Amino acid sequence: MFNAERLKVKLAELDLCNPTVLASGILGITSKSLREVARSGAGAVTTKSVGLEPRDGYANPTVIHVECGLLNALGLPNPGIHKFSEELKELGDLEVPLILSVYGYSAKEYGAVAKMGEEAGVDAVELNLSCPHVKGVGAEIGQSPEKIREIVKEVKVQVKVPVFAKLTPNVSDIADLAKAAASCGVDGITAINTVKAMAIDVETARPILSNKIGGLSGGAVKPVAVRCVYEIYKAVKVPIIGCGGVRTWKDAVEFMLAGASAVQIGSAIAFEDLAVFKSITDGICKYLERKNVKSVNEIVGMAHRR
Amino acid sequence: MSGWHTDANQLRTVSIQKVVTETELVKTLYFRDKHCASAKPGQFIMVWIPGVDEIPLSISSINGSLVSITVKEVGEATRTLNRMREGGLIGVRGPFGTHYKVVGKSALIVGGGVGTAPLMLLTSRLAGEKVKAVVVEGAKTRSELLFVDQLVELQKNNGFKAIFTTDDGSYGTKGLVTDATEKLLSTERFDIIYACGNEAMTTRIFELAEKYGTPLQASLERFMYCAMGICGSCVIGKYRVCRDGPVFNQTQLKEVEDDLGKIKLDPKGEKVKA
Ligand SMILES: Cc1cc2nc3c(=O)[nH]c(=O)nc-3n(C[C@H](O)[C@H](O)[C@H](O)COP(=O)(O)OP(=O)(O)OC[C@H]3O[C@@H](n4cnc5c(N)ncnc54)[C@H](O)[C@@H]3O)c2cc1C
Numbered sequence: 311m312f313n314a315e316r317l318k319v320k321l322a323e324l325d326l327c328n329p330t331v332l333a334s335g336i337l338g339i340t341s342k343s344l345r346e347v348a349r350s351g352a353g354a355v356t357t358k359s360v361g362l363e364p365r366d367g368y369a370n371p372t373v374i375h376v377e378c379g380l381l382n383a384l385g386l387p388n389p390g391i392h393k394f395s396e397e398l399k400e401l402g403d404l405e406v407p408l409i410l411s412v413y414g415y416s417a418k419e420y421g422a423v424a425k426m427g428e429e430a431g432v433d434a435v436e437l438n439l440s441c442p443h444v445k446g447v448g449a450e451i452g453q454s455p456e457k458i459r460e461i462v463k464e465v466k467v468q469v470k471v472p473v474f475a476k477l478t479p480n481v482s483d484i485a486d487l488a489k490a491a492a493s494c495g496v497d498g499i500t501a502i503n504t505v506k507a508m509a510i511d512v513e514t515a516r517p518i519l520s521n522k523i524g525g526l527s528g529g530a531v532k533p534v535a536v537r538c539v540y541e542i543y544k545a546v547k548v549p550i551i552g553c554g555g556v557r558t559w560k561d562a563v564e565f566m567l568a569g570a571s572a573v574q575i576g577s578a579i580a581f582e583d584l585a586v587f588k589s590i591t592d593g594i595c596k597y598l599e600r601k602n603v604k605s606v607n608e609i610v611g612m613a614h615r616r
Numbered sequence: 617m618s619g620w621h622t623d624a625n626q627l628r629t630v631s632i633q634k635v636v637t638e639t640e641l642v643k644t645l646y647f648r649d650k651h652c653a654s655a656k657p658g659q660f661i662m663v664w665i666p667g668v669d670e671i672p673l674s675i676s677s678i679n680g681s682l683v684s685i686t687v688k689e690v691g692e693a694t695r696t697l698n699r700m701r702e703g704g705l706i707g708v709r710g711p712f713g714t715h716y717k718v719v720g721k722s723a724l725i726v727g728g729g730v731g732t733a734p735l736m737l738l739t740s741r742l743a744g745e746k747v748k749a750v751v752v753e754g755a756k757t758r759s760e761l762l763f764v765d766q767l768v769e770l771q772k773n774n775g776f777k778a779i780f781t782t783d784d785g786s787y788g789t790k791g792l793v794t795d796a797t798e799k800l801l802s803t804e805r806f807d808i809i810y811a812c813g814n815e816a817m818t819t820r821i822f823e824l825a826e827k828y829g830t831p832l833q834a835s836l837e838r839f840m841y842c843a844m845g846i847c848g849s850c851v852i853g854k855y856r857v858c859r860d861g862p863v864f865n866q867t868q869l870k871e872v873e874d875d876l877g878k879i880k881l882d883p884k885g886e887k888v889k890a
């Protein structure tokens with residue numbers, strides 16, 4: 311019944327055995343946990359966002375559960391690319407593509423980190439142009455088409471592996487950002503990162519996150535993310551990796567119909583644990599059979615043709 | 617493991633009902649919360665100290681909806697928490713993680729320092745299940761031993777025994793808790809060992825469990841951000857302490873033997889000595 315061919319996806323030059331990808335910042339800090347996610351059925355895995363220098367996270371609370379999703383402001387804690395390269399090198403024989411998520415304070419930094427990642431053997435690089443809660447990086451850079459062009463250009467000079475740009479939804483027109491990245495030869499767009507948000511405890515009258523403001527993920531952002539993917543698909547030709555609130559096969563299919571070639575999964579792991587990859591792939595497979603579709607690639611962007 | 621209790625994950629603000637001083641550095645704080653009251657022995661909660669931090673702490677007792685945490689002052693968060701008074705507000709989410717499971721009819725319980733906290737909840741459950749239990753508790757010196765009166769009181773129960781060790785010999789047996797444990801294992805058979813303490817202790821108990829062929833359930837500690845199994849900060853080998861643990865069995869501990877007592881992640885995600 312299970313047809314492996316049906317689920318194969320080509321993402322830029324990456325061959326994925328299925329369209330589910332581990333999202334950045336979720337369990338991607340050590341080689342052993344990335345291996346565990348691959349073993350549980352992800353078609354590709356993305357690391358935690360890594361910068362040039364080590365960085366402390368914010369004080370807790372950094373991740374909380376709100377009514378309809380998760381709210382986080384971790385502050386991009388990471389050991390820095392020098393240390394992290396050792397983890398990456400242990401993944402030479404990983405059975406699925408390994409994507410390094412990169413952040414930086416300047417185009418040069420993004421380029422340097424990406425290059426070191428390539429040397430350590432990663433299969434692709436994802437530029438985090440969208441972290442909503444760290445000053446001077448991520449979304450602050452990623453809200454400007456100008457800066458995006460500068461960074462993509464620099465990284466494309468530094469590495470040969472495919473480069474994906476992960477965009478923020480916290481702008482008035484995300485398609486403009488996608489166009490900026492595509493105009494500089496980006497190989498794919500990941501959409502979206504978290505939506506700027508906050509929560510206040512009414513008993514103590516205090517913002518709960520230590521950083522006060524953070525990013526919303528999970529079910530609450532899914533309709534926002536689907537809309538973003540839909541608009542980006544209209545605007546550019548490069549493949550899109552949909553992200554935001556994917557928890558079931560239905561969510562994944564919805565993203566693909568909107569134009570995503572693959573989907574990333576993050577918050578859902580808090581609710582479904584690692585079994586979520588297998589259950590989504592199985593569900594997509596059944597859907598394709600029921601609809602008599604030979605390959606998952608055929609449904610990408612289908613909603614645009616209706 | 618789908619169907620995770622999502623209500624319990626959300627933060628609740630509770631007021632401290634009572635504070636009991638256990639030792640110079642350890643206090644037990646009581647509060648009411650129905651989700652925490654459903655915790656099983658060995659599970660933990662995330663405690664928000666408003667304006668300061670949020671830290672993992674084990675549940676040390678449950679009576680109806682009254683729940684307690686037993687806290688040792690080691691840094692800013694635990695110091696602030698231990699200075700809070702009745703009526704003070706803290707946030708709680710959880711309970712999270714795996715728990716100690718009842719196995720067989722005779723148990724050896726090994727607690728080091730504040731690691732004895734979750735074992736107190738276990739001890740009261742085992743008494744209810746009519747399991748014969750020997751509790752070995754170790755500390756540096758007499759004044760640091762926890763719950764001595766309660767443990768001595770429990771000896772009135774059939775088959776229950778409490779043994780204390782101090783490094784300086786000021787109370788009970790002089791020496792390490794692990795040495796007393798080995799002595800017991802070499803003369804008596806137990807169906808299960810339950811352990812909670814610092815990682816050096818746990819590593820030694822793991823070796824002893826291997827040597828004497830006795831199954832083990834031991835609780836581990838790691839730095840934690842999310843407690844929901846997604847951030848990866850608490851990993852040991854392929855496991856997450858917040859989700860796959862904190863209580864691990866012998867087989868799982870064997871799988872992470874390379875890291876046990878040796879490697880942990882610091883808050884940056886950098887590997888450091890455990
Ligand atoms: C599942 C779990 C259950 C726990 N249960 C209890 C409990 O019932 N009672 C209790 O008193 N403590 C418990 N702890 C440990 C407690 O969370 C830490 O002591 C606390 O986070 C320290 O915060 P702080 O700001 O006071 O100290 P910090 O300033 O953060 O640290 C002070 C010192 O404590 C060490 N430390 C910090 N975090 C940990 C940790 N997670 N494990 C070990 N050492 C640490 C630091 O390395 C440093 O040396 C538990 C930890 C875990 C993971």
Ligand SMILES: Cc1cc2nc3c(=O)[nH]c(=O)nc-3n(C[C@H](O)[C@H](O)[C@H](O)COP(=O)(O)O)c2cc1C
Nearest residue numbers: 333334335359438502503527528554555575576577
């Ligand atoms: C705890 C947590 C940490 C995250 N860390 C990162 C990160 O380091 N880099 C990044 O690009 N995105 C990060 N994200 C965003 C996710 O990769 C993803 O874009 C977002 O959560 C939406 O997807 P989801 O609803 O499936 O979680 C993080 C999200 C969460 C919940």
Ligand code: FES
Nearest residue numbers: 843846847848858
């Ligand atoms: S604390 Fe985040 S995965 Fe365990």
